[in-house]
Amino acid sequence: MTTHFSFLCRTKTSAGTNALEHLPFELSGMGAKKPMVIQDAASRKLKRHKCLIRAFKDSGMTLGIAPAVPEPALSGSKKKPEATAQFIRDMYATYREKGYDAIIAVGKAAAADMAKALNIAVTLGPDALKGTDITAPLNPLIYIPTGVDTVTATAASVTFNRKAFTSPYLAPDQAVIDPAMLIPDDRDSLLDAALFCLALGCEVHALSGNPPARAYAAALVELAAVPLAQMIGSYSESNLKLRKKAEAGWQKQLVQAAVISGYLTDGSRPLLTLALGREISGDSGRVSLGMIMTVLLPAVLETLGRDRFGSLLLPLSGMERFSTVPVSQQPVTAVQTIRGLLNGLHAVTGGHTPRTLAEAGWQRDALTALAADENIQNITRDTAQDVLKCILTHACDGSPVTAPLG
Amino acid sequence: MEAFAEIKPGKRYLTRIYLGIMLWFVGRAVQAAAKVDKEVAKEFENMPDEYTFCLGAFPNGPYMIVGKDAIGRVRYKGGNPDKHDIHLEMGLKSLGNLFTMFTFRESTPVANARDRLFVCGDVPNACACVRVLDIVQVYLLPKPIAKLAIKRYPRWSFKRHTLDRALVLIRTLIGF
Amino acid sequence: MYIPDYFEFCCRVKIVAGHDGLEQIPSLLTAMGSSAPMILTDKGVRAAGLVDVVETALGGNLTIPTIEDDVPPDSDLNVVHRLADVYREKGCDAIIAVGGGSVLDTAKGINILVSEDSDNLMEFTGAGALKRPLRPLIAVPTTAGTGSEVTLVAVIADHANNRKMLFTSYFLLPDAAVVDPRMTLTLPPHITAATAMDAMAHSVESTVMMSKNPLSDAHAREAMTLISKHLVSVIKNPSDKDGRLALATAATMAGIAFSNAMVGMVHAIGHSVGSVCHVPHGTCMAILLPYGLEYNLHKAEDRIADLLLPLAGPEAVVSTPADKRAQAAIDWIREFNKELNQITSGRHATRFKDLKGHDGTPMVPKDKLPEIAATAMGDGAIFYNPEDMDYEDFLMVTEAAWEGVPLDPTRIKKG
Ligand SMILES: [Fe+2]
Numbered sequence: 002m003t004t005h006f007s008f009l010c011r012t013k014t015s016a017g018t019n020a021l022e023h024l025p026f027e028l029s030g031m032g033a034k035k036p037m038v039i040q041d042a043a044s045r046k047l048k049r050h051k052c053l054i055r056a057f058k059d060s061g062m063t064l065g066i067a068p069a070v071p072e073p074a075l076s077g078s079k080k081k082p083e084a085t086a087q088f089i090r091d092m093y094a095t096y097r098e099k100g101y102d103a104i105i106a107v108g109k110a111a112a113a114d115m116a117k118a119l120n121i122a123v124t125l126g127p128d129a130l131k132g133t134d135i136t137a138p139l140n141p142l143i144y145i146p147t148g149v150d151t152v153t154a155t156a157a158s159v160t161f162n163r164k165a166f167t168s169p170y171l172a173p174d175q176a177v178i179d180p181a182m183l184i185p186d187d188r189d190s191l192l193d194a195a196l197f198c199l200a201l202g203c204e205v206h207a208l209s210g211n212p213p214a215r216a217y218a219a220a221l222v223e224l225a226a227v228p229l230a231q232m233i234g235s236y237s238e239s240n241l242k243l244r245k246k247a248e249a250g251w252q253k254q255l256v257q258a259a260v261i262s263g264y265l266t267d268g269s270r271p272l273l274t275l276a277l278g279r280e281i282s283g284d285s286g287r288v289s290l291g292m293i294m295t296v297l298l299p300a301v302l303e304t305l306g307r308d309r310f311g312s313l314l315l316p317l318s319g320m321e322r323f324s325t326v327p328v329s330q331q332p333v334t335a336v337q338t339i340r341g342l343l344n345g346l347h348a349v350t351g352g353h354t355p356r357t358l359a360e361a362g363w364q365r366d367a368l369t370a371l372a373a374d375e376n377i378q379n380i381t382r383d384t385a386q387d388v389l390k391c392i393l394t395h396a397c398d399g400s401p402v403t404a405p406l407g
Numbered sequence: 408m409e410a411f412a413e414i415k416p417g418k419r420y421l422t423r424i425y426l427g428i429m430l431w432f433v434g435r436a437v438q439a440a441a442k443v444d445k446e447v448a449k450e451f452e453n454m455p456d457e458y459t460f461c462l463g464a465f466p467n468g469p470y471m472i473v474g475k476d477a478i479g480r481v482r483y484k485g486g487n488p489d490k491h492d493i494h495l496e497m498g499l500k501s502l503g504n505l506f507t508m509f510t511f512r513e514s515t516p517v518a519n520a521r522d523r524l525f526v527c528g529d530v531p532n533a534c535a536c537v538r539v540l541d542i543v544q545v546y547l548l549p550k551p552i553a554k555l556a557i558k559r560y561p562r563w564s565f566k567r568h569t570l571d572r573a574l575v576l577i578r579t580l581i582g583f
Numbered sequence: 584m585y586i587p588d589y590f591e592f593c594c595r596v597k598i599v600a601g602h603d604g605l606e607q608i609p610s611l612l613t614a615m616g617s618s619a620p621m622i623l624t625d626k627g628v629r630a631a632g633l634v635d636v637v638e639t640a641l642g643g644n645l646t647i648p649t650i651e652d653d654v655p656p657d658s659d660l661n662v663v664h665r666l667a668d669v670y671r672e673k674g675c676d677a678i679i680a681v682g683g684g685s686v687l688d689t690a691k692g693i694n695i696l697v698s699e700d701s702d703n704l705m706e707f708t709g710a711g712a713l714k715r716p717l718r719p720l721i722a723v724p725t726t727a728g729t730g731s732e733v734t735l736v737a738v739i740a741d742h743a744n745n746r747k748m749l750f751t752s753y754f755l756l757p758d759a760a761v762v763d764p765r766m767t768l769t770l771p772p773h774i775t776a777a778t779a780m781d782a783m784a785h786s787v788e789s790t791v792m793m794s795k796n797p798l799s800d801a802h803a804r805e806a807m808t809l810i811s812k813h814l815v816s817v818i819k820n821p822s823d824k825d826g827r828l829a830l831a832t833a834a835t836m837a838g839i840a841f842s843n844a845m846v847g848m849v850h851a852i853g854h855s856v857g858s859v860c861h862v863p864h865g866t867c868m869a870i871l872l873p874y875g876l877e878y879n880l881h882k883a884e885d886r887i888a889d890l891l892l893p894l895a896g897p898e899a900v901v902s903t904p905a906d907k908r909a910q911a912a913i914d915w916i917r918e919f920n921k922e923l924n925q926i927t928s929g930r931h932a933t934r935f936k937d938l939k940g941h942d943g944t945p946m947v948p949k950d951k952l953p954e955i956a957a958t959a960m961g962d963g964a965i966f967y968n969p970e971d972m973d974y975e976d977f978l979m980v981t982e983a984a985w986e987g988v989p990l991d992p993t994r995i996k997k998g
Pocket of ligand 1: 785
């Protein structure tokens, strides 16, 4: 543990059977009586709000069901910015006119981000969306995921019209995970989410030295590692019924992981797998974000963690295995475990998933150039160029970092 | 684009009727047990006169109200908390939660562990009320179901299991 | 990993920890738009010079309208009302609470009154009476134990009517908990041991309770690991600043774990011994912790077995067969208490029988045990205990803890 740290997660997590049933009680505890429900297109189409209406029976509360948010929404704000702005204007007007006092976002990150932006407008006035510091709690905001996502819906930040807002008060007051609200995700999305959560959790656990963050990260790694190993193990399961059933179980666990991953991406600590992963997967477009982050992970751990991240082996492989490995071998074994997952996935997919950045289509020269890129320096919060170069070149050929820098 | 819709979710009438009956039954059984069972009587003795507690669902019931009257007798006081001075409120956070509990799919301790319960009032008497409700459940329910509803099935005397149980059931039904 | 069918987890407090923790307070206040904090503390904390440390650390940039130290050992309704008036008169806009549970409870009470602009605290008793955020409140704990800086309840005594009022709301949580080892640096070894064992009890009990969940478990495990690693060395070397920081951090982490997963019989009996015989809370926790595990062993064997790793380390896990690990974890806690007893020259007690008051008389006379058992029957912590307890059970456990002998397994009723 380091000699100073700080940690804040303002979001309450509630997860499991009948989670929706608690919502009227929770909202009333926040002084809200009339929530507005914002959904993404998939949730609106499948009428997930009907579950919500059922859970609000006998509560005496009124719900407003908004039209689907325009997609792709804020996270890919290059497209359709007008539709997004128009949606916010319309909903702002309705919220104010009809006396709504809270927002429930249902869906994936698109719905959550829209709700965050709308919450800025309805709490601080629409002009606040042109840019402002958010220093006090906003109106109540609940987020209900309908599936896994590698854009963190629960993060304490949002980008609207290319303006980035970061404040602990932007995070939802509560994330409510109810299995009844889930819409089945396909196997590739589940895999991507598991890899995303694994990489993020491992990096924070190994490198942050921040006990509360490590606690969240340990839970995140455990929640992701178990379904991931199972997914690899039963990749070629051909019985459709069995597969669907298994996928539903993994989804339940991975949605919890995805929600927790947002708590660790509040911008208060640099996350290299995420920053580099976004840059790299965004450019190739061929390989998913979670995949790239996990490919980067061993090099990130070895370069920055040196030999001090042995305790990562515990959430990664469980008490039995952890206890049999000597302290001196714990870091190596942790990295081997991560590589083992990548290699196992490579084998079961018939070589379709990359184990290295080279297999993901990257050339060493391009990566060296990337390490020197000004933009990269910005997003990795001034991580030294030789550190980035060390990470990227080792991730390129998958070789271990034998002589860590500095 | 779909239109914006404002919806007032309705009520679960059948659920409310079922729970109303169950709560009526439990309330009268507490009154009966206070007369028949020494342990229950003792728990109530330690509470102040006119002490009244209520069990129900947030925010609109149904409820059952049980309490002591001015001369210390334990009474089932009906289902309307607004008519009484309530000293202790034990509530499930939703009607659905109460229904899950009264269909024995989740015991009181489990519902409590899952944050589905809230208590407003003084803690020692809340503990006593929970013990009373546990005993009443053992009286009312067949052993396999009662075992699901409480933490530890008590080892009672043969008389308590048979004669006292019959007395509690009769008194509950006819209400004296 | 145990994932319950349904769970809730929440800690809305910003944890700011470090050797320079106190120096972060001005910027925390600025970020919340405050510039005139009231410092609230008690006479003991002030006499120990800790408020001076805080004042120095805050520097000259912050005006502190007033420092109030008139907080009784258990918070009092009249004091809350009086101090709320002081807050208003002096134009304060935040509270920095420096101290333990009662200081923080008082601060929460004041914060309700000044935020809701009320002069009657009674309007806000119970759960959920508060509907909106309160004014800024920063907690600076001065013992590494209670975890009250991250709990959402406030208990305020109405001495005139002889009752205790309970306030429960997420809005009562402090905005930030500032964990700085300078606040615990001067604690004598036996108090360091007792308070750390309180934190240990929070983390251990929370992982055994019915309401445990992946996030509370992760916090608890981190706390246990820090305590078992650092406590002995800090007691041997009290000025070990890094060790002090680790223990203080562990206490806060344990507080987060237990405010979500709750505590059970160890606390039920412990509160009762505290109120009947005035034994310090941490001492009760150290003595009772092994008994709490022993009693619940048949209901929570797996959970107790999982404690062996964070407590005793990987070697102990490898060398103990799976079916012996729960017992080994219990034995480890007993041994740990013995070691603490030795390195505090016997001042860390391992059974109630040995506790002596200032005048040398026994603190827990044997004839008080029935009263202790009866009082424990009214403690809410028992709701969360895996196994049920009646008066007989409470008495049996208390008697064993008084004598310092393990529980007789045949006397534990298993339903
Ligand atoms: Fe405690």
